[in-house]
Amino acid sequence: MNWADILASVEHDPEITYLNTGTSGLIPKAVHQATMQWREKLHHNPTDYVWRAMADELWKSRARLATHLESSPERLVFFSNISQAINTFCLSVDLPQGSDILLSDHEYGAMRWAWERAAQIRGWNIVPFALPIETEDSQEIVAAVERSITSNTKLLFLSHILYSTGLVLPIQEICARARSRDIVTFIDGAHAPGMLPLDLSTINADFYAANLHKWFLTPVGAAFLYCDPCSKHHLRPWQVSWGFSEGELSATERNEFGSTPWIRQFEMEGTRDLTSWFVVSQSCDFVESLGYPAIRARHFELSSFVREALSGLGGFQLCTPNHPQLRGGLTSFRLPANVGGQKLRNDLWQKDKIEINVIDLGGCQFFRVSTHVYNTMEEIETLEKSLRSMLR
Numbered sequence: 001m002n003w004a005d006i007l008a009s010v011e012h013d014p015e016i017t018y019l020n021t022g023t024s025g026l027i028p029k030a031v032h033q034a035t036m037q038w039r040e041k042l043h044h045n046p047t048d049y050v051w052r053a054m055a056d057e058l059w060k061s062r063a064r065l066a067t068h069l070e071s072s073p074e075r076l077v078f079f080s081n082i083s084q085a086i087n088t089f090c091l092s093v094d095l096p097q098g099s100d101i102l103l104s105d106h107e108y109g110a111m112r113w114a115w116e117r118a119a120q121i122r123g124w125n126i127v128p129f130a131l132p133i134e135t136e137d138s139q140e141i142v143a144a145v146e147r148s149i150t151s152n153t154k155l156l157f158l159s160h161i162l163y164s165t166g167l168v169l170p171i172q173e174i175c176a177r178a179r180s181r182d183i184v185t186f187i188d189g190a191h192a193p194g195m196l197p198l199d200l201s202t203i204n205a206d207f208y209a210a211n212l213h214k215w216f217l218t219p220v221g222a223a224f225l226y227c228d229p230c231s232k233h234h235l236r237p238w239q240v241s242w243g244f245s246e247g248e249l250s251a252t253e254r255n256e257f258g259s260t261p262w263i264r265q266f267e268m269e270g271t272r273d274l275t276s277w278f279v280v281s282q283s284c285d286f287v288e289s290l291g292y293p294a295i296r297a298r299h300f301e302l303s304s305f306v307r308e309a310l311s312g313l314g315g316f317q318l319c320t321p322n323h324p325q326l327r328g329g330l331t332s333f334r335l336p337a338n339v340g341g342q343k344l345r346n347d348l349w350q351k352d353k354i355e356i357n358v359i360d361l362g363g364c365q366f367f368r369v370s371t372h373v374y375n376t377m378e379e380i381e382t383l384e385k386s387l388r389s390m391l392r
């Protein structure tokens with residue numbers, strides 16, 4: 001693989017050092033082109049776009065993504081972002097009052113809020129537990145989850161890859177252990193597609209949601225929820241539009257809208273731009289043309305370079321494990337108390353046009369560097385040089 005060519009194959013501004021795919025990815029040129037074509041169609045004849053083009057395109061995207069994820073199209077519901085998928089879930093999932101919902105202490109802040117609000121409305125208890133985030137042994141993570149389970153635990157909500165440190169969790173084993181104790185699992189896989197090969201049928205979570213606009217390089221506005229439509233948990237949309245029905249909805253019969261009636265109750269939210277969903281196939285093509293072994297190897301190579309370049313710099317403390325199974329394209333450093341993380345982030349952008357992220361969590365600041373296949377060693381050197389001059 002000639003990695004130098006990959007940066008040229010995505011939409012980017014050469015003046016910018018983009019090391020923040022963890023927030024949103026750069027778009028491959030082929031995906032961008034398809035996006036522009038669809039937007040042009042929308043602007044030239046919105047009626048045709050909304051009423052005629054949709055059916056085929058939507059099902060094609062769903063089927064293509066299902067193949068990529070080792071799933072079936074009837075189990076995949078598109079959403080605009082994972083926040084929407086998780087909010088839909090936690091506001092409608094059928095769990096008794098008084099249930100304990102287990103969440104790790106490294107869940108994405110806004111998703112923790114979604115659970116806290118739902119718990120307040122539904123009378124559940126949110127039970128946080130600590131993850132051993134710097135361990136080099138995946139069994140320690142499994143054990144930490146198991147220790148936190150009690151007879152009142154009804155649901156486990158856990159990230160596949162931590163947004164704070166990039167730790168990759170042994171999610172398949174955790175889901176199997178939870179299932180054996182009759183606990184519902186919801187996995188927040190926001191960072192997983194495009195970073196890890198995903199086989200959703202083998203992971204076997206009850207519910208798995210992810211963003212496609214991060215590492216999968218689909219334009220902003222694409223996410224999915226994987227679930228069994230016949231699950232006893234009776235998911236319902238919170239936004240009512242033409243897909244809504246008080247009665248039973250078929251989960252198997254394909255309809256004229258590129259969905260099934262069960263899926264459409266979530267996807268039909270009134271008139272809007274569905275282009276990001278239509279171009280999921282082109283993102284699948286891009287990711288598959290590289291292949292996950294090459295993607296994983298490139299992430300390992302680049303993140304190893306980040307670790308070497310920034311460790312110890314100005315008191316930066318590496319907190320992403322070294323074990324290749326426990327890391328991917330995200331690398332994080334705990335910042336010392338005397339470094340203002342948000343100011344540092346701002347300065348990197350204002351002075352040197354470098355994009356990274358700083359995450360405030362549990363009284364710590366995590367300096368997070370994302371390295372995807374289009375990033376280069378030179379960009380990491382640019383970041384290192386800039387940091388050296390700022391932290392002097």
Ligand SMILES: Cc1ncc(COP(=O)(O)O)c(C=O)c1O
Pocket residue numbers: 022023081082083084108111159161162163188190191211
């Ligand atoms: C782990 C995790 N969950 C959920 C989200 C929310 O993503 P979105 O804003 O696209 O809904 C993010 C965003 O970075 C995340 O990292």
